[in-house]
Amino acid sequence: MKSFNPRAIGLALLGPAIAIVASVLVTTLVIAAVGSSPGDFWSTMFDFPKPRSRVDIINQTAMIYTAAVAAAIGFRMGLFNIGLEGQYTLASYAAAAFAGGAYLSGFANVFVSLLIAIAVGAAWSAIAGILKTTRGVSEVISTIMLNSIAITLVGYLLNKYGVHEGNTVHTTRIDLVSGWTPFENRDGEIWTLVIIAILAGVGFWVLLNKTRFGFDLRASGQSETVAKASGVNPHRMIITAMALSGGVAGLIWMPALFGKATNFGLGTTFQAGLGFLGIAVALLGRNRPIGMLFGALLFAYLSVKSNDLTFATDVSPSIVQITQGVAVLAVVVAYEVVRRWRARLEQRVVSQELGTATEATA
Amino acid sequence: MTQESVAVELRGIGKRFPGVIANHDVDLTIRAGTVHALIGENGAGKSTLMKILYGVQKPDDGTISINGREVALRTPTDAIANGVGMVFQHFMLADNLTVLENMVLGAEKLHGIGDRARAEIRRISDAFGFGLQPDVLVEKLGVADRQRLEIAKVLYRGARIIILDEPTAVLVPQEVDALFANLRELRNAGNAVLFISHKLDEVLDIADDITVMRRGTTVGTADPRTTTKRELAELMVGSELPSPETEESTVTDTVQLTLADVTLADEFGRNLLTDVSLSIRRGEILGIAGVEGNGQAELVETIMGMRIPGAGRIHLGTEDVTHWHTRKLREAGIGYIPEDRHRHGLLLDAPLWENRILGHQTQAPNAKGPWINRSGARKDTQRIVTEYDVRAPGIDTPARALSGGNQQKLIVGREMSGDPVLLIASHPTRGVDVGAQAAIWDHIKRARRAGLAVLLISADLDELIGLSDTIQVILRGRLVGTFDPASVTPQDLGAAMTGGEAA
Structure with a gap:
């Protein structure tokens, strides 16, 4: 089985986390730009849903x-x-x-x-x-x-x-x-x-x-x-x-x-x-x-x-489409960034482990 | 050696990539008016060093001096401005433009794009014996002419220090001789040539000085007049250089693969293969020699069922497999070491154990009915990693993280698994270091003794002659000659490969 090390899980969650932060920011900016209150919006959205x-x-x-x-x-x-x-x-x-x-x-x-x-x-x-x-x-x-x-x-x-x-x-x-x-x-x-x-x-x-x-x-x-x-x-x-x-x-x-x-x-x-x-x-x-x-x-x-x-x-419900849209856009970008980062990390791990091995056999 | 005669001096060059030390403490002195050979195994750090000298990569440590002056080369433009030019292994030419147009492309300011440029090209061509005709389309040129054009391009831009990255890899022996004649002219005119290779005969033939790299650093220099191939090899690998040796024949009478008048056409109706007939018996290695692009890839893909021939029959044993698809052929016991690992051999982002399954999805120990047998595949991957000495931290490592040689060893191990009856090996040791090369040869020879039929395609004539029981030459999609490796010389093969008379 694959080992579940904390770093791997952290990396896996990093993409979505970046995406959610970005979409919250953009949504807030859009609401503020049209003159409504982002505070009202988020408190309504984060209000625990009724049954x-x-x-x-x-x-x-x-x-x-x-x-x-x-x-x-x-x-x-x-x-x-x-x-x-x-x-x-x-x-x-x-x-x-x-x-x-x-x-x-x-x-x-x-x-x-x-x-x-x-x-x-x-x-x-x-x-x-x-x-x-x-x-x-x-x-x-x-x-x-x-x-x-x-x-x-x-x-x-x-x-x-x-x-x-x-x-x-x-x-x-x-x-x-x-x-x-x-x-x-x-x-x-x-x-x-x-x-x-x-x-x-x-x-x-x-x-x-x-x-x-x-x-x-x-x-x-x-x-x-x-x-x-x-x-x-x-x-x-x-x-x-x-x-x-x-x-x-x-x-x-x-x-x-x-x-x-x-x-x-x-x-x-x-x-x-x-x-x-x-x-x-x-x-x-x-x-x-x-x-x-x-x-x-x-x-x-x-x-x-x-x-x-x-x-x-007074915020239109359509605003969540912006949140959803930005989330998708941001996640695609964030995943690519994280993927490259992870690839480098993997390569480093391999060369470290092999580097020591080669030294030992040399 | 006086200071004025030094064209390039590298001192203490170091370059680290995340987790990898590509170069460290590299010292290299290239004298003006010499051909300087830089040799080393794959992965010894030659490419990185070249890129540093050509301004593609910036060194972390050390200094570069050109003609006695310390310089910082940040981009290839800086390098060209300092008179450093590079000819890459893969040519960078526009086929549909003429020699003149390719030459001036990007350097229009130097001599214009008209008669002045044409005169300059003629001057360079005549001075070094390149024989370039400015108004011929590049697509009409052969490999050797293209290479001369690349060298001329570099000279046109004012280079006095010319880096050649494995220039002989794409040439047949006669063309190599011609190239060396050109290089001698360049040297006599006072240019410095840095010649990168791992073919030791050639290095001893052309070089004035030799620097050897191993594991990212320069481990020594040698004088080609006094040193031997063996000494160079030992410097390169730190041990003895292996070479394939023909063993006594294990050829049996049972025919394993027959091709009868196989013809394959492309979508425009041009023949890629014409009336190809061959047969391989159990225990026999049939080598195919040829300049790349003469139908080798198509031949392999036809046998592997990735292309279906327009005419002719293919038999595996007694079975007619002409119209079989790849999977059925693989299930019938054909192992396949592809020419291009990344295009045909590995899922780079998948872990090693999944790559063990690749190509053998339907066979034990990878599958049970429609299901993937994860534990069986993993166990067998572990076996391959051990038996074939694949250097990897574990079988969950993605294939991309492995070096080329280790990737290749994994593929060889995989394709030798499950007792294949026929092995199609395309350039099985390309891009592989000397140690892995010897191991791969041993595995192929052992399988041959056990009765495996092998079709071996290689650009390395020593490899072909050393391993094969029979050699056939392919030229423009036809098999044009059969040779006995016991008596053939590289020169004979070279002549047949180019369609010329024996040299």
Whole structure:
């Protein structure tokens, strides 16, 4: 096992620490610059969340975390799957439409709906993988375009097959899966399918660190030429990794669908934007299962707590987007700085240990 | 030796990188009008010293005097202003520009970019016998011509002290002779040439003075007229210099690898390999000689399944493997020591034990079904580290932190594991110090005795002749000749490698 020396842990925490300090500073400056009180802002934000917010934070953390895992699968392979948004929109629609059809009942309906979400997300994402391997199209470009196509496609399908209700349209209502109520009933419940996030996180860790496939994936991400020489088929690997990333992305909104939403409606029940948050959190957590968990928690906390700003201060809740943005930007820079520093440190350790050894044999 | 004749004097030069002492107490005196050879193993500190003299790196201690005057060289520009020029091992030329354009690029102020520059190039070329034609495109030039252009570039900028970093590494024997003729002209014209090499024959041939470096410092000087190769080698390594020796043949009758009329084309339809046929038997080492870039890399990548040939068949044993991919070939028992460790052999940021798995992801002891066998891989890494003398603090050290020689020993150990039937070894001892080189040769020879078939590609003709049972020469993607290493000379090989007649 790797030894857990305090210096290594300190170095690992240094990046996020720098990022958080930087984002707090920038946010404070922005609030002061527009003439509001940073003090009010931070006291509201740091105020311990009420039970209702606590439940929300957990639910949001789960969805953001699933999205981060989906992004991380791509990142670890050196692929930038920016199309999580389209993948989970399409997958959520497909799952909600199937579940609404009530072809199956109870648990089976939920389970098959989840499988459909995975399949649709994976298929949509695999398109980008196939385009990359057969036509050399960068996945960054194709997935952005596939986002637009997915959202337009869902709008069309929803309009055609959905339930029209006044000005809104949504899929057929489904029965919720009852969750766990840790506080009063009015504080809401923690959704059952939050478990998806836990499974995704554990599955991601096992896949990466314990399986041959995960080894190939990491090798490809570190060096494509090395991976190829070691026997990895790069084309197959790209398509598989994209599909896997999209499959996990398909699950992002499932906890909310079966926990609260009851149906899929663009601009109403469906929560958009989780895919992009997931990419940000994957960057923040350095694509590591535990790191992303803290990142997801931080982002969920900021998003949920920002709702309190409307009542307690004159600061717009949107300000937390600046905090989130700066955190990601700063963390990318800080990690690079720390990485170089660590590399130098490692080299020094090696030469010190070997230096003494050579002296001894000389 | 009078003070006026000293071109460069380095005294007590020291340079420390974090945790590494690259140079310490280096003393070096280069007389004007001489070729001065600086020799030493890889990692002895030659590169750092050169960089200091060329202003790329600043020394922590010591003084540099040029023509008797103490100078501070902060940038290469300072060095050039003081008349120090350097020719790197990897040429820095723009292929799509002419000789003239390459020459004046960045030095337009000296002689303009027109007829004055052309006249100056002609003058330099004629004075030292470079044979440069100012208006030829560089992409049309061969390696030797490019090197002469690089030297001329340095002279054009007014250098009187010329540093050549392993200039002969890219040349065949005949070209080396031509280069040495040029260097003698330069010397006779009063220039000082610092010649960096670890090929001792060449050093004894060309040098007027020799300085030997070991472990970051200068350990002695030698007079090429009186010293022997063996003495130099002992100064370099502090022990005896090994050389591969042909042993009695272990070649069997069982053919392990056959290529029949293998042809490979690039995306534009040009042939990279044309009708290549060869066979290697168990216990045989087949050496491939050739100037780099004549299809060696493509040949290796084709056999390894990284490229699929357009025509011809490849058989491993009795199995037709022409269309097999790399993983299947590796599982069938092909070991692969790649030419470029960093591009094809190692995950630099991964620990050693993960690098043990690399390329053998599906094989014991690294895997159990779809799972990685962490403890098995770690245990076997420990074995390789011990058996192959990989100097590392532990198997969790990232590969990047190891020296080139130790990285290579890890790769050799890995590829020899699991009883391969065929070993593809591309430049197995490149960039490796003498000690590691001997160890790698021993491992290859031992495996050969045990019946391993080896395809050996090397730029080091001594290595090829010493290890191989048969040598084939590759030229422009074709195998153009077969030689018996027992009777062939480097000159014969050199002639075949360049397509010329025997010298």
